[in-house]
Amino acid sequence: MQTLIDHGANVNVMNAENKSPLHVAIENQHEEIISVLLCHPTIELKHRDRSGNTPFAAALGIRNHKAALRILDRFPSAAEQIDQRGRNFLHLAIMKDDLESVLFLIAIQVDVNSRVHDVNQSTPLHLAAASNNEMITRNLILAGARMNERDSVQKLPLHIAIERGNLPAVSALIQNNADYDATDADGNNALHIAVRCGQFLIVRELLTESRVNAEATNLKGRNPMHELCRIVEDNTAALICELFLECMPNYPIDVPDMDGNTPLLLSFMRGQSPLCKILVKAGACLGTENREGVNIFNFKLATDQLLHKLLDILPKESSWSECDLCQECTTRFTITMRKHHCRHCGRVLCSKCSSNDIPILKFGINKPVRVCSVCFNVLQSGIGSLS
Structure with missing residues (x-):
């Protein structure tokens, strides 16, 4: 190979799959050839093959961190390149639950607050909130990911984790002082969202491990109990209601929403018998209109x-x-x-x-x-x- 290069061979020539010699060398783990190619003054490090992978992406994909680091020496911004959907390597690693790649990218100090360049404007922590690997969330937080950044619809990573039913991520965020009282575009705080999604375990986590405002009202004048009685089905609603009253014996169960509906009236209109019985036993006013x-x-x-x-x-x-x-x-x-x-x-x-x-x-x-x-x-x- 060295002889070919010395006689003018093109180090950036493409094969049928649009892969350069460097792509091929990385995929075949030919360390000496990788080293020779990366020393060449005209080596092209931005080129993508038909799968959209740059040489850095190829190295990251097969866990060849040595080659990835050598590429960064020549092309420091290689780890920040984005694909056609606006995602960089950290975003993609998180979405694949690839903890090893996430740790490597954190170690080379990629921007842990970089946003996906799309309509959602998600940060790495927003993506991690939907991940199945709790350690991705925790390591991003340790690396300085900002927990209270909002996406394009005003959701925090905590809101995303609750919607996905991701209890480990919720716990990690709460333990690191995520703003559980911050509201989304509809004025819902973390407890509103957990109740609406019927997430019993997350409701319990919020009520026992945080000081979330359980009486906060959203833009429609509804507190979490109103949302519970409007949306959640029988068995889960009854369990969450009992949990509310266990954690907060003096919870104001007769407060009306903007339409004048109390939790008892809302649950009665939906025919939610178990929920109605719990509220009546707790002293809800029967005659409120x-x-x-x-x-x-x-x-x-x-x-x-x-x-x-x-x-x-x-x-x-x-x-x-x-x-x-x-x-x-x-x-x-x-x-x-x-x-x-x-x-x-x-x-x-x-x-x-x-x-x-x-x-x-x-x-x-x-x-x-x-x-x-x-x-x-x-x-x-x-x-x-x-x-």
Whole structure:
């Protein structure tokens, strides 16, 4: 080969696969030939073969780090080259879960905060948040990757890790002071996102290992509990709700969203029986109405079975609701039309709609008290009256 070069052979000539002699030498691990070619003054180090690989990419691909380092001596920016999709070698190594290449690239001090040149503008840590290798995330952090950089849609690496259900990455980011209260473009913080995605283990991690604001509201006025009751399915929603109440016994479960919907009303409208039962047992107000005047008594499901079940398990007199109209017949209250409350469900009613009297033994009320017709029928039938 040296003789050919001495007689004017082209060191950059391409074969049928568009590979240069250096590509071939690297792939065949011919160290002496690699050394000779890299010493040639006209060697071309930017050329790509038909697979899009430069000589540096070829060296990295077969773990020939010695050749990769020699190429960097001649062409210091070789490790920062990008492909047609705007990704550099660090981006690609992370996407392949290639820890060895990531560690090598970190060791040669590539930019650990370089962004993919595409519409998403992801950083290496955004990509690592979707990786299956926790050590990639941790090593990027140790190398100085900025944890609170945002991509083009205002998501942090922590948000991406939560959406992907990547608990190890979430733990690594939280342990290194990632901003769990930072919000995305919709105003959702880390807990909003974890709840919406039904990520029970990540919700637990956030509630036990961080001080995330569990009462924060997004741009639609919804806190994480609202999102839980709007979106998440039965079993997972019930588990997450129990976890909320276990970690935060005083969580404000009756706070309405911008539409006036409480968590109980949201879950009732979706027919989420397990979730409704947990909220009622935790003391949720039964009579709260949204801005359209809807409450759990006038929102019609296929049957009244769920409503009767909730009244059955009611452990104590519900918080009294407030309204300018009777919550049964919608008569407006005046000086002469007084307000009354059902001593069982807490709804505000006119005298006619609360004219039934009955003891509520499960509350320890042995004398007849004013109740609405719905509660009267439930209590009179004996359902729950002796619980």
